Amino acid sequence: MPLTDVAIRKAAPREKPYRLADSGGMYLEVSPAGGKYWRLKYRFLGKEKRLALGVYPDVSLAAAREKRDDARKKLAAGVDPSEAKKADKRAARLAATNSFEAVALGWMDELKPYVTAGSMAKTKARFEKDVFPWIGKRPVAEIDAPEILTVLKRIDSRGARFTAHKVRGEISRAFRYGIKEGYCKFDPARDLVNAIPPAQTTHFASITEPAKVGAMLRAFDGFSGTFPVLCALKLAPMLFTRPGELRKAEWAQFDLDKGEWRYLVTKTSTEHLAGC
Template identity: 55%
Template sequence: MSLTDVAIKNARPRDKAYRITDGAGMYLEITPSGGKHWRLKYRFSGKEKRLALGSYPLVSLKDARRRRDDARRLLANGIDPGVERRIQKAAAVARSANSFEVVAREWFARQAPTWARSHADKVIARLENDVFPWLGGRPIADISAPDVLAVLRRVEKRGALDTAHRVHQNCGQVFRYAIATGRASRDVSADLRGALAPAQHTHFAAITQPQEVAELLRALDGFQGTFVVQCALRLGPLLFVRPGELRTAHWRDFDLEGAQWRYNVSKTRTDHLVPLSTQAVSILSDLHALTGHRQFVFPGRDVRKPMSGAAVNAALRRLGYDTKTEITGHGFRAMARTILHEQLRFPCEVIEHQLAHRVADNLGTAYNRTKFIDDRVRMMQVWADYLDKLKAGSPVAAVDAR
């Protein structure tokens, strides 16, 4: 007789496992511990075999019968359902191993060591927040262009158009890595070129007029926050390095007696040398008394970590400056580049090398940290003296510092 739900519920465990049958080879096995497991007994190639169909009550009587019937259809077509199940499990494991997230994290692990930490953090955050929740678990070879577009539209819809373009770029990089490693046949994100509205790129806000720079410098000197942030504000215009490089600076890289700072540029992965003016050395010497025993020149609240990346811009806002339209920590670079060339007449190639930009001369010489070093040492001191004159209210007429 066929089983009923009542009979199954009333089946009690015994000292030994026993079976109650439902027909067509299916039975329910009740173990001494009370477990109830569906089994199918069948023969294939003259051998008797067993196939597990699940456990009750997770698999109901109705579902167990459906699984039994599916297995019997395979048998009718000459397929061993036990072997077929192992094949399907292996395929599922393979698909999981080649999911978008698995491939993306593998690509990221290979690329991240060559990137600046801040850039790597942004890339993985975009993938984790905007891509993995929707595409992460899917086999990368099965993802289509419309699937990727749906992800981009979600980002675009919240008004983050620039982020949408960067997500598109990162997806393309992952797909191309999947192609190179034999897990995808093409980059479907390439089909989406032009699908997003163009991003409006803007430059970092910067003050480049000498009179306004003078006001800014006086405001920086009047900052009432912590001494560490105050020093970072005062050094920003003097050194005009990238904000991330300044806030994560290590004392081991400074030679205050030799008036030099040597470090590895985060963006170009090249060694860089910053000549220190007497004004910069003075600020650093004062700061060394407070943080010199620490790893970072500008430690954060947790002294084991550097100052927050938002600290300088937050300080500028406290001083009344709009960091979207007037000045940012990065804007000190544009300020120096503009005035050093237009007001102090320093050659562009000298300025660009001090900015740690990749500059090839007419002989194709690659960037190196000591190129134009004598000119750069002189330029950094002239620049610091010029800023002092501006701050003191001295005339700001153009000066030929060549």
């Protein structure tokens, strides 16, 4: 007699596991701890086998019967449902490993020793905001240029053209990492170099007329702010360094006898020598 929801709910645990038969080889196994597990008993190539169909109540009676019927269809087609289930799991694991997100994160991990933590954080943030939500779960080998172009146009449409170009280059490097590791065979982002119009470079305001430069330097002498800022203002035109690098300068980097300052350039992490 087929099972009912009432009978399943009332099934209490016993000292040993026991079964409640349904139909078509399916049954509910009740464990001493109270767990209720759907199973399908079947024969394939003359051998008796078992197939797990899920746990009650996560898998309802109706859902378990659907899984049983699906397994029976596979048997009728000469396919072992247990092996088919294993193959599906392998395919899911492979898809997760071969997703663009997994490959891109692998590229970032490989890049970590060669870039600053801040630079890496910005790259990852760009991908999490603008790339992963759209193509992150896609198998990397199946992504084509039009898909990537859609991602780039979405970034460009909000007025972030420079970011769109930067992201295209980073996507391309992620694909080249994937090629090296055997996840894909070509880099579709490479063909999109000119797909987005060039970004308009906006330079910071600057004083270039000698007379005005002199006036600016004299204005520094009359600066009434804090002493550290006054020192920075006077050092900047002599050292020609980035404001952030000057602000983070440490005494250990200076050789006052030689008049030298050695520090790491922010963008390239290479040593730079400044003297005055």
